[in-house]
Amino acid sequence: MIHGPSLGIGAVISAIVLVIVFIGFEEISNEPELVIEPSPQIQPEGPLKITIDTFLKNGSPILGDSDAPITLVEFGDYQCHFCNVFFHSTEKEILKNYVETGKVRMIFKDFNIIGPDSINASHGAHCANDQGLFWEYHDILYSNWTGENNGWAASENLLRFAQDVGLDVDEWSECMINGEHSQIIVASNDDARSLDLTGTPAFFVIGPDGEITRLFGAQPYSTFENIFENELKK
Known part of the structure; x- marks a missing residue:
């Protein structure tokens, strides 16, 4: 149940420069779509270090109570079939029973493995974040x-x-055209690879004691419920 196609995109995302030019704006026409250009690749010194920032940084704003005892981190691709399955079949119950009750906070992080539209969609969300x-x-x-x-x-x-x-479209469009959030998208993909992810969706549940549980694929609500309840008992 893990999405795994087009893994080449995920494997090289840290070594690209994202140049995002949009068509369809009222004042702009006949512009090219997203272009991915290679940039110089720097060989890292040793393996990537995993810290708590690997899970919490380079992602969405927190959804829910920032002081919630449990953190649920999702690495997803907006074009991913099983990410969409999770959104429609499981996420709403998690929000109702755990996020809205202050028990769980959620963070979404980008892992773009399918195609250029995935990167553009990620950028759209980050530009929307500029307006809350x-x-x-x-x-x-x-x-x-x-x-x-x-x-x-x-x-x-x-x-x-x-x-x-309800976004200010002019402000959002300028953000998209300028590629203002390319680096956070690249960094999030780097985080995904440092965790040895190869598909989406992938989840990490961080408990009150810092213990981390990893889940792959569009797991049913009951799986998350069991983990949350066990963590809340600690």
């Missing part, structure tokens, strides 16, 4: 999912989603 609407944009992306690399996350649709969630 990350999770609204995150939700509208998954609510409009229709498949992988079939155009639903193309630039003109991302612009429409920005309008639908």
